[in-house]
Amino acid sequence: PTTREYHWTIAEHELNPDGVYRPMMLINAMFPGPLIECNEGDEIVVHVHNEATNATSIHWHGLYQNGTNWMDGTVGITQCPIAPGRSFTYRFNASGQTGTYWYHSHMSMQASDGLVGPIVIHAKGDEEKRLQEVPYGEDRVVLVSDHYYDLSSSLLMQYLAPGNENDEPVPQSALINGRNIRDCSDLPNRNCSSTNTSNALFDLSSDSNTRLRIINVGAYAEFQIQIDEHKFLLTEVDGVDVHPQSIHRLNINPAQRYSIILTPPNPSKGLYWMRARMITHCFAYEEPELKEEVRGVIRYWAPGDSVAPQSKDWPEIIEVECRDLNTSALKPIKAIAAPAHADDQVYLRSSFQIRDWRLSRGYLNDSTYRANLTHPTLNTLTTGFAQKQDVFMYSLSLVSGINTYLFDPTHTLVYQTRGIRTIDILLQNLDDGNHPFHLHGHTFFVLASGHGYPPANLHSTLNLTNPLRRDTASVEAFGWTLIRFVADNPGVWPFHCHLGWHSEAGLLMQFLTRVDEVAKWTVPAELDRLCAAEGVEKGAGP
Ligand code: C2O
Numbered sequence: 001p002t003t004r005e006y007h008w009t010i011a012e013h014e015l016n017p018d019g020v021y022r023p024m025m026l027i028n029a030m031f032p033g034p035l036i037e038c039n040e041g042d043e044i045v046v047h048v049h050n051e052a053t054n055a056t057s058i059h060w061h062g063l064y065q066n067g068t069n070w071m072d073g074t075v076g077i078t079q080c081p082i083a084p085g086r087s088f089t090y091r092f093n094a095s096g097q098t099g100t101y102w103y104h105s106h107m108s109m110q111a112s113d114g115l116v117g118p119i120v121i122h123a124k125g126d127e128e129k130r131l132q133e134v135p136y137g138e139d140r141v142v143l144v145s146d147h148y149y150d151l152s153s154s155l156l157m158q159y160l161a162p163g164n165e166n167d168e169p170v171p172q173s174a175l176i177n178g179r180n181i182r183d184c185s186d187l188p189n190r191n192c193s194s195t196n197t198s199n200a201l202f203d204l205s206s207d208s209n210t211r212l213r214i215i216n217v218g219a220y221a222e223f224q225i226q227i228d229e230h231k232f233l234l235t236e237v238d239g240v241d242v243h244p245q246s247i248h249r250l251n252i253n254p255a256q257r258y259s260i261i262l263t264p265p266n267p268s269k270g271l272y273w274m275r276a277r278m279i280t281h282c283f284a285y286e287e288p289e290l291k292e293e294v295r296g297v298i299r300y301w302a303p304g305d306s307v308a309p310q311s312k313d314w315p316e317i318i319e320v321e322c323r324d325l326n327t328s329a330l331k332p333i334k335a336i337a338a339p340a341h342a343d344d345q346v347y348l349r350s351s352f353q354i355r356d357w358r359l360s361r362g363y364l365n366d367s368t369y370r371a372n373l374t375h376p377t378l379n380t381l382t383t384g385f386a387q388k389q390d391v392f393m394y395s396l397s398l399v400s401g402i403n404t405y406l407f408d409p410t411h412t413l414v415y416q417t418r419g420i421r422t423i424d425i426l427l428q429n430l431d432d433g434n435h436p437f438h439l440h441g442h443t444f445f446v447l448a449s450g451h452g453y454p455p456a457n458l459h460s461t462l463n464l465t466n467p468l469r470r471d472t473a474s475v476e477a478f479g480w481t482l483i484r485f486v487a488d489n490p491g492v493w494p495f496h497c498h499l500g501w502h503s504e505a506g507l508l509m510q511f512l513t514r515v516d517e518v519a520k521w522t523v524p525a526e527l528d529r530l531c532a533a534e535g536v537e538k539g540a541g542p
């Protein structure tokens with residue numbers, strides 16, 4: 001295995017990705033952040049130096065971190081933030097998985113301020129192309145994101161203030177690979193300049209297929225993506241290769257990834273629009289500056305200097321629903337049967353409520369999460385907390401059955417397991433928004449979902465042969481989703497809504513898996529030094 005070493009400096013910059021200047025937090029002044037590309041099994045070493053005024057962290061979304069839970073980058077859970085002026089080195093192996101992933105800050109909502117980037121893990125040798133079934137020449141990364149003109153910290157203050165329940169800030173714009181072109185005359189109150197703005201341009205070979213690895217790195221909006229006059233084959237879901245399915249519109253929720261294989265049309269016209277639209281009717285209210293569509297350009301060859309395609313849009317006849325792409329027909333190429341039954345059932349109800357802080361908070365059962373930036377769960381566990389005090393919180397004996405011990409003395413819902421257990425999460429969404437839920441450190445089987453309440457015979461109707469596995473799946477408004485996972489990766493792993501506003505509002509719980517293993521760990525001393533630094537809490541959310 002090779003070591004891939006990166007040196008990143010995080011700092012604040014004024015940037016105009018689509019024309020409008022705004023303050024951003026960037027890695028090496030790049031937006032989006034640099035690509036991490038490696039082969040399965042490689043060692044990744046990322047030296048992060050924080051020159052910003054707020055503390056920060058980087059999380060490697062979808063990476064298992066098997067044996068290196070403390071490198072997961074989740075503040076309040078696996079680490080203290082990297083204080084201003086401080087450095088931290090993330091070091092882990094990309095083993096046991098291949099495909100398309102991404103990284104983002106896991107401190108407050110800094111991801112929405114620019115701290116995002118792609119990760120591509122190639123399978124060894126010819127394995128990658130074999131697993132993909134459809135031959136392709138090159139592959140490209142396509143990052144789509146909603147885009148706000150204000151810093152997430154000020155938007156968060158407004159969002160969580162009393163009286164604003166369920167009014168998530170609505171993005172003004174959208175980006176493909178950090179680019180878009182706004183008409184500055186539409187935005188008289190903004191500092192806007194279209195010099196240096198452009199649509200993302202993808203120069204593709206007209207002789208072979210191309211794999212596009214699409215990642216929604218945004219904070220809030222679901223996107224629908226299409227490419228004029230092209231159908232494509234869907235071949236990967238969150239790092240899991242699937243038998244190809246032909247589609248021409250792709251719906252993607254925040255944090256999800258899909259690979260599509262694009263075949264050049266014959267004869268090729270040279271230039272085609274890629275259109276990514278935010279599904280705005282899922283938003284609670286209107287935003288006057290909003291432009292919902294962002295375009296990219298697919299170029300097979302360029303007639304003259306033109307970069308303005310004349311291609312035709314697919315006719316808009318679809319009614320997009322505010323939930324995940326229908327993946328029920330997708331079958332993983334590496335077939336794995338889901339365990340026939342779960343050892344533990346975790347029944348979660350998600351809702352937004354106003355309680356003791358008099359802010360609108362997101363609740364999983366009776367718990368709303370707030371990061372304890374100076375005492376992350378993992379440090380607390382591995383420095384003897386579990387042996388010494390408050391033992392009731394972490395050392396409850398395991399009981400199977402629904403909700404037997406999901407109680408929560410500190411508003412921090414932690415589900416603890418010993419040994420390797422199979423866990424069902426039945427998530428019931430009591431609120432009017434879609435929630436893309438992500439589990440760290442694992443992929444899960446998506447077993448079933450629906451509207452209203454699950455049927456009484458749910459467990460006898462499941463197809464366990466080779467269900468889709470992924471790491472981010474949505475529970476629709478007033479609906480439910482059942483996922484199953486084998487909790488075999490020791491550590492403390494958040495399970496949370498990946499809409500930035502919602503996880504900051506507290507829609508997050510933790511799985512503390514194989515606590516018997518975790519108890520034996522000595523977490524590297526570097527982690528303790530992070531906690532001792534001055535300014536470790538700078539930039540904490542409201
Ligand atoms: Cu993309 Cu908690 O993660």
